[in-house]
Amino acid sequence: MRKLSTRRRHFLALPALLAMALLLTGAAYAVVAPDSATAESDASVSQIEAGRQLFVVGCASCHGLNAEGVTTAGTDGEPGNYGPSLIGVGAAAVGFQMETGRMPLARSGPQAPRNQQTYTDEEIEQIAAYVASLAPGPARPSEKDVDWQSVDEEGIARGGEFFRTNCTACHNSVGAGGALPSGRYAPSLKDVEPIHLYEAMLTGPQQMPVFSDEVLTPQDKREIIAYVKTVQQQGNDGGIGGGGLGPVVDGMFMWIIGLGILTGFAVWIGMHGTRTTKR
Amino acid sequence: MSNNTFTRVEDSPTGKKLAGPVGWLDDRLGLAAAGKKNLRKVFPEHWSFMLGEVALWSFVVLLLTGVFLTLWFVPSMGLVEYQGSYKPLYGIEMSEAYASTLNISFDIRGGLLIRQIHHWGALLFVAAMMAHMLRVFFTGAYRKPREINWLIGVGLLSLGMVEGFTGYSLPDDLLSGTGLRFVDGMIRSIPLVGSYIEFFVFGGEFPGEAIVPRLYIAHVLLIPAILLGLVGAHMLLLVYHKHTQWPGPGRTNENVVGYPMLPVYMAKAGGFFFIVFGVLALFGAIIQINPVWVYGPYNPSEVTAGSQPDWYMGFSEGLVRLMPPLETTWFGWTFTWSVFLPAVGGLGLVFTSLALWPFIERWITGDEREHHLLERPRNAPVRTALGVAAMTMYGVGWAAGGNDIIALKFGLDIFAITWVLRIGFFVFPVIAFIVTKRICISLQRKDNETLSHGWETGVIDRSPAGGYAERHAPLPVEKAYALTSSREPLPELESERPKKADAKGVRNPKYRKQSLRHRLREFYYSGSVDQPSREEIEHANEHLVGADQHPIELGEDFQGISETGVPRVH
Numbered sequence: 001m002r003k004l005s006t007r008r009r010h011f012l013a014l015p016a017l018l019a020m021a022l023l024l025t026g027a028a029y030a031v032v033a034p035d036s037a038t039a040e041s042d043a044s045v046s047q048i049e050a051g052r053q054l055f056v057v058g059c060a061s062c063h064g065l066n067a068e069g070v071t072t073a074g075t076d077g078e079p080g081n082y083g084p085s086l087i088g089v090g091a092a093a094v095g096f097q098m099e100t101g102r103m104p105l106a107r108s109g110p111q112a113p114r115n116q117q118t119y120t121d122e123e124i125e126q127i128a129a130y131v132a133s134l135a136p137g138p139a140r141p142s143e144k145d146v147d148w149q150s151v152d153e154e155g156i157a158r159g160g161e162f163f164r165t166n167c168t169a170c171h172n173s174v175g176a177g178g179a180l181p182s183g184r185y186a187p188s189l190k191d192v193e194p195i196h197l198y199e200a201m202l203t204g205p206q207q208m209p210v211f212s213d214e215v216l217t218p219q220d221k222r223e224i225i226a227y228v229k230t231v232q233q234q235g236n237d238g239g240i241g242g243g244g245l246g247p248v249v250d251g252m253f254m255w256i257i258g259l260g261i262l263t264g265f266a267v268w269i270g271m272h273g274t275r276t277t278k279r
Numbered sequence: 280m281s282n283n284t285f286t287r288v289e290d291s292p293t294g295k296k297l298a299g300p301v302g303w304l305d306d307r308l309g310l311a312a313a314g315k316k317n318l319r320k321v322f323p324e325h326w327s328f329m330l331g332e333v334a335l336w337s338f339v340v341l342l343l344t345g346v347f348l349t350l351w352f353v354p355s356m357g358l359v360e361y362q363g364s365y366k367p368l369y370g371i372e373m374s375e376a377y378a379s380t381l382n383i384s385f386d387i388r389g390g391l392l393i394r395q396i397h398h399w400g401a402l403l404f405v406a407a408m409m410a411h412m413l414r415v416f417f418t419g420a421y422r423k424p425r426e427i428n429w430l431i432g433v434g435l436l437s438l439g440m441v442e443g444f445t446g447y448s449l450p451d452d453l454l455s456g457t458g459l460r461f462v463d464g465m466i467r468s469i470p471l472v473g474s475y476i477e478f479f480v481f482g483g484e485f486p487g488e489a490i491v492p493r494l495y496i497a498h499v500l501l502i503p504a505i506l507l508g509l510v511g512a513h514m515l516l517l518v519y520h521k522h523t524q525w526p527g528p529g530r531t532n533e534n535v536v537g538y539p540m541l542p543v544y545m546a547k548a549g550g551f552f553f554i555v556f557g558v559l560a561l562f563g564a565i566i567q568i569n570p571v572w573v574y575g576p577y578n579p580s581e582v583t584a585g586s587q588p589d590w591y592m593g594f595s596e597g598l599v600r601l602m603p604p605l606e607t608t609w610f611g612w613t614f615t616w617s618v619f620l621p622a623v624g625g626l627g628l629v630f631t632s633l634a635l636w637p638f639i640e641r642w643i644t645g646d647e648r649e650h651h652l653l654e655r656p657r658n659a660p661v662r663t664a665l666g667v668a669a670m671t672m673y674g675v676g677w678a679a680g681g682n683d684i685i686a687l688k689f690g691l692d693i694f695a696i697t698w699v700l701r702i703g704f705f706v707f708p709v710i711a712f713i714v715t716k717r718i719c720i721s722l723q724r725k726d727n728e729t730l731s732h733g734w735e736t737g738v739i740d741r742s743p744a745g746g747y748a749e750r751h752a753p754l755p756v757e758k759a760y761a762l763t764s765s766r767e768p769l770p771e772l773e774s775e776r777p778k779k780a781d782a783k784g785v786r787n788p789k790y791r792k793q794s795l796r797h798r799l800r801e802f803y804y805s806g807s808v809d810q811p812s813r814e815e816i817e818h819a820n821e822h823l824v825g826a827d828q829h830p831i832e833l834g835e836d837f838q839g840i841s842e843t844g845v846p847r848v849h
């Protein structure tokens with residue numbers, strides 16, 4: 001008890017208390033929050049307003065005060081889109097971009113990299129509600145949409161087919177990622193949350209095409225997620241994987257380690273003749 | 280073991296029992312006489328001579344594991360619905376070849392291990408052949424009388440690559456299908472006859488139904504049989520010519536210093552087989568290779584990022600990626616140069632120049648003598664530098680084959696990499712050539728210096744006047760012999776210069792050819808320094824021993840100075 005009372009005046013006490021309060025309200029909110037599919041219509045005016053304020057502070061510098069996008073003169077006098085318009089991108093895009101830490105963009109580059117999430121879940125919901133209120137767009141997927149554990153074996157196999165036809169060209173067959181022109185890349189899908197897999201398909205960030213519900217139904221999307229997750233969790237049959245990078249890495253391994261070890265043995269054997277000169 | 284405990288084989292209990300049957304066999308086959316000669320054949324020793332052995336043993340491992348795989352592999356493109364135990368593919372329609380590969384991997388005991396050993400073995404086989412070839416190249420071991428064995432080696436390397444590629448294509452997974460598609464493109468790019476050859480090879484349009492059974496016959500029967508024959512010829516010629524050796528005390532162009540085949544070399548080689556097998560088994564057991572199940576069955580409409588051929592085809596793939604698009608249409612025929620030149624031309628160039636080099640070199644040097652002593656790389660600077668330049672070029676092509684992986688792993692722009700490699704393909708080899716040649720020549724000079732000024736002992740004298748000087752000790756005779764015995768004296772180039780016309784003014788009809796050869800000769804020998812003459816060395820030795828400095832007292836143990844300047848004493 002004495003400990004607590006002395007620490008009460010610690011300079012971190014206040015921030016810690018605040019963080020705890022935020023966390024609690026966040027958690028409480030998550031429990032009572034309405035199904036996000038309907039959040040768009042139900043989102044209270046106050047939530048949208050809170051989102052707008054957050055947006056003005058954190059995002060407007062690039063996306064414009066009303067999310068209409070900012071076009072500034074790029075290099076060499078070419079017009080460059082500093083931040084695209086967010087009108088109509090929907091809550092799903094905001095959720096995906098912010099929860100994977102891509103937004104707010106820290107540093108401009110060919111592509112926003114995955115990063116730590118900077119905003120709280122609650123703030124993200126608020127901004128999402130604000131962006132969704134601007135124009136209709138894809139909503140955040142529901143719990144049921146991403147419930148991949150309910151998919152049966154047949155569904156997983158079908159998901160594999162969908163994955164190979166639609167995704168491996170960019171993300172590689174084990175989802176290890178791949179390079180795209182101009183320093184861009186399709187990132188690795190390892191450890192990506194199911195909801196972000198879903199939202200990525202729904203919103204098509206960057207070079208990635210949009211897989212709308214007409215192209216891949218919610219059921220198809222769930223099966224794809226199930227396939228990706230199953231394959232990632234089943235472990236590597238056959239030993240340490242080459243990171244899914246395939247033959248290039250294997251070849252390097254054989255040259256450097258395999259041939260290296262064997263040359264070492266050859267040197268060793270060569271040194272030990274029958275008439276050894278060792279004393 | 281001292282002599283009095285030694286029992287002759289014939290007198291041992293086992294020997295006595297075996298004498299009957301062995302004698303029976305010998306009476307009929309007469310192997311003893313032939314065996315006596317060949318089993319006592321002497322082989323010299325050096326670690327680099329074992330690279331070829333690595334290739335040989337990995338070939339044996341491939342034969343063993345390959346036979347195991349044939350027991351379950353079904354070489355058919357007939358469609359089946361997968362019912363095996365790998366769940367994420369359950370119920371998917373696929374070819375029997377792919378399904379049976381999945382079965383080998385998941386439902387046959389030890390199948391995955393053997394598959395992985397087989398695949399790692401294939402990578403090692405080609406890598407070891409290539410390393411072995413580089414050893415032979417850089418030491419000049421292909422010189423007369425061993426040119427034919429060099430040609431057999433080139434054949435083995437190319438066939439080994441084809442064998443690996445046919446194997447890689449058998450499982451009919453997405454990656455192997457993509458590889459086949461690449462080769463299909465290569466074939467089709469052959470001007471005029473390309474599409475006919477494609478139809479011939481694939482039995483119709485790509486991919487068709489015929490290709491897997493055909494590849495299978497090539498992979499398990501045709502090519503292994505040819506490989507086996509070539510390996511046999513390679514070994515026979517090796518025994519016939521005797522192995523080359525490094526120059527050293529007691530080693531001349533006429534003898535071979537080393538250990539007899541039986542028992543020493545046999546034991547060593549046999550042991551080495553187990554080491555190679557062991558390393559491959561270890562690789563197969565702990566490192567995944569070609570996980571065909573994650574790639575999925577081949578479907579011409581699918582691709583995967585990071586599609587790659589096995590490393591030995593990476594060079595061709597890389598050249599295709601480097602080549603800018605180029606296509607022409609003449610008289611209704613389309614010529615896809617951007618595929619034909621790098622893929623077909625590139626491989627053709629590599630193997631043609633490999634095959635021709637010994638003959639080109641011989642034409643340039645005019646060297647008709649037999650060589651059984653190896654040449655140190657530094658003593659043939661242009662050969663060594665050309666080799667390094669070729670390796671650099673190969674390396675650039677190889678890197679280009681993995682340009683997407685490099686881009687992804689190092690966060691670089693794939694276009695930038697491609698451009699650097701495009702320019703590098705022409706520039707890096709030139710730089711490598713110049714640098715290597717300079718290094719070789721510096722090393723020659725260094726040898727000359729040690730020959731005429733002795734070893735640097737690392738002992739520093741300070742003179743009364745305050746100057747410092749390092750003492751040198753005369754080179755042991757054996758070292759001096761090793762340094763000089765294989766070195767060729769440089770030819771008198773100036774006196775050989777061909778003339779347009781002789782003294783009487785008659786035109787020399789072969790002038791053009793002779794002068795080309797002369798210019799190549801000048802290029803080949805330019806910069807090289809001759810080794811010091813006998814007089815120079817003797818003079819220097821006198822100087823070392825007598826004169827103003829005391830000869831260094833070198834103990835029995837003194838073995839010279841290591842590269843770091845520390846006296847080597849054991």
Ligand code: HEM
Nearest residue numbers: 341342345346348349352398401443446447450499503569
């Ligand atoms: C000379 C050397 C050989 C090389 C370089 C070689 C290479 C390969 C390669 C790279 C594969 C693909 C393996 C995979 O990852 O699935 C393969 C498959 C196969 N090889 Fe070989 N191989 C050789 C000799 C043999 C021999 C002698 C046999 C049989 C007598 C054989 C039988 C097979 C079979 C049946 C397969 C397909 C089974 C499977 O893919 O699981 N191979 N080979």
